[in-house]
Amino acid sequence: MAVAGTTAWAAALAAIVVRCMACGADWPGDRALTSCPTCGGLLDVVTPITGPIDPQRIGAGLQGEIAHSGVWRYRQLLPAIPGGAVVTRWEGHTPLYRDDRLAAWAGLDGGLVRIKHEGHNPTASFKDRGMTVGISHAKGVGARIVACASTGNTSASLASYAAAGGIPALVLVPDGKISGGKLAQTIAYGATVVQIAGDFDAALSLLRELTAKWDVYLVNSVNPFRLEGQKTIVFEMLEQLGWDAPDWIVLPGGNLGNTSAFGKALTELKEVGLISKVPRLAVIQAAGSAPFAAWFRDGYEGYAAVQAETVATAIKIGNPASVLRAKRSLDFSHGVATSVTDDEILDAKAEIDRVGIGCEPASAASLAGLRQLVATGTVKPGERAVCVLTGHVLKDSEAVVNYHLHDVDGQRRDGANRPIRVDATLTALEQALADALHG
Numbered sequence: 001m002a003v004a005g006t007t008a009w010a011a012a013l014a015a016i017v018v019r020c021m022a023c024g025a026d027w028p029g030d031r032a033l034t035s036c037p038t039c040g041g042l043l044d045v046v047t048p049i050t051g052p053i054d055p056q057r058i059g060a061g062l063q064g065e066i067a068h069s070g071v072w073r074y075r076q077l078l079p080a081i082p083g084g085a086v087v088t089r090w091e092g093h094t095p096l097y098r099d100d101r102l103a104a105w106a107g108l109d110g111g112l113v114r115i116k117h118e119g120h121n122p123t124a125s126f127k128d129r130g131m132t133v134g135i136s137h138a139k140g141v142g143a144r145i146v147a148c149a150s151t152g153n154t155s156a157s158l159a160s161y162a163a164a165g166g167i168p169a170l171v172l173v174p175d176g177k178i179s180g181g182k183l184a185q186t187i188a189y190g191a192t193v194v195q196i197a198g199d200f201d202a203a204l205s206l207l208r209e210l211t212a213k214w215d216v217y218l219v220n221s222v223n224p225f226r227l228e229g230q231k232t233i234v235f236e237m238l239e240q241l242g243w244d245a246p247d248w249i250v251l252p253g254g255n256l257g258n259t260s261a262f263g264k265a266l267t268e269l270k271e272v273g274l275i276s277k278v279p280r281l282a283v284i285q286a287a288g289s290a291p292f293a294a295w296f297r298d299g300y301e302g303y304a305a306v307q308a309e310t311v312a313t314a315i316k317i318g319n320p321a322s323v324l325r326a327k328r329s330l331d332f333s334h335g336v337a338t339s340v341t342d343d344e345i346l347d348a349k350a351e352i353d354r355v356g357i358g359c360e361p362a363s364a365a366s367l368a369g370l371r372q373l374v375a376t377g378t379v380k381p382g383e384r385a386v387c388v389l390t391g392h393v394l395k396d397s398e399a400v401v402n403y404h405l406h407d408v409d410g411q412r413r414d415g416a417n418r419p420i421r422v423d424a425t426l427t428a429l430e431q432a433l434a435d436a437l438h439g
């Protein structure tokens with residue numbers, strides 16, 4: 001349902017074009033649309049491409065808070081939301097690490113692995129990049145309340161940005177199925193939290209019914225403005241690489257918003273001449289929640305949603321909203337989709353954690369997937385890959401405790417790092433020191 005914008009911003013927002021990817025209908029960007037009013041198709045914000053972009057001019061001329069944002073820095077390729085409506089928490093500017101131990105673990109001998117760590121955003125996940133654009137648009141159109149269904153990270157981000165923008169927030173989360181840290185963030189930032197007796201897919205479908213009926217601004221990734229912000233993960237990564245594209249960008253897939261945004265980002269970078277080669281996208285799902293990977297494997301025949309199951313609660317999604325947009329991204333980038341087991345995810349996470357980088361389980365699907373793709377010969381050992389880590393290690397401390405402190409089938413896991421308890425004596429401490437030094 002449309003919400004009226006303030007008159008000062010209405011004209012600027014109405015000039016933004018939102019296009020249906022199914023029927024091609026155009027809609028003005030001054031309303032809160034999350035599907036095509038004519039055919040129900042998925043929507044894209046149309047980026048006006050006016051010619052080549054000068055890499056030296058990126059981010060030039062920004063004033064005030066917005067100048068600190070690693071998202072709005074790329075405003076030439078973002079919707080022209082009036083500056084006064086922008087809500088920012090200085091998101092983006094995340095590190096791009098190089099780690100040769102992780103490259104070796106993935107099997108890339110002679111190749112290179114870089115880690116784009118989106119856990120270094122204000123609420124510790126990549127969601128903040130989309131949220132600054134989504135909430136700014138919500139503010140621009142005069143939304144009275146913003147809402148999302150979430151596996152935890154979107155809700156934490158929404159709650160923070162809604163608070164920053166002074167807009168009430170409503171979030172639906174699957175009861176008992178999101179991590180304590182994410183729930184804590186969402187509560188702390190002041191959103192109204194509704195715990196649904198059902199999974200994420202049920203929560204999103206229920207919320208879409210609510211927003212179709214009531215004047216509530218929906219900020220899930222079916223909202224095309226959110227995906228605009230998420231494009232900047234790719235913009236920033238490639239700028240950090242001097243616009244020298246890697247062979248692969250590997251990312252976890254849940255609701256497939258990021259996969260959709262990454263493809264759009266690459267299409268636009270190619271069009272404005274910032275990259276000449278398009279990196280291949282590899283989207284990795286958790287084996288128990290992998291309808292898109294299965295569809296890809298079957299040559300896009302017979303798509304079927306699934307009942308989701310996985311230890312990586314962030315991507316425990318069986319009926320992803322952006323399947324068709326994700327396919328478009330893989331088509332454009334000559335990409336691939338695959339799935340990895342929970343054990344593979346947890347082992348990859350332990351490697352990422354152990355080199356001092358750290359991430360939440362869903363994020364580690366990227367490195368686990370890369371390792372599998374090298375083993376099966378899809379990725380060649382000499383190639384260069386960027387793995388995207390989508391959330392911070394502290395997002396899911398329960399997963400760390402379970403992995404390191406609990407036995408599996410009565411056995412301690414290889415590499416489990418268990419705290420040791422000692423008497424408060426120097427002798428006991430000296431023994432611990434000797435053990436630490438000699439392993």
Ligand code: F0G
Pocket residue numbers: 125127149150151152153154155221252253254255256257258259314315360362363390391
């Ligand atoms: N990684 C993390 C840490 C996530 O939180 C999510 C999605 C994804 C990957 C998958 O991204 O949906 O764009 O394919 N989390 C959503 C949420 C669903 O509610 O926080 P996607």
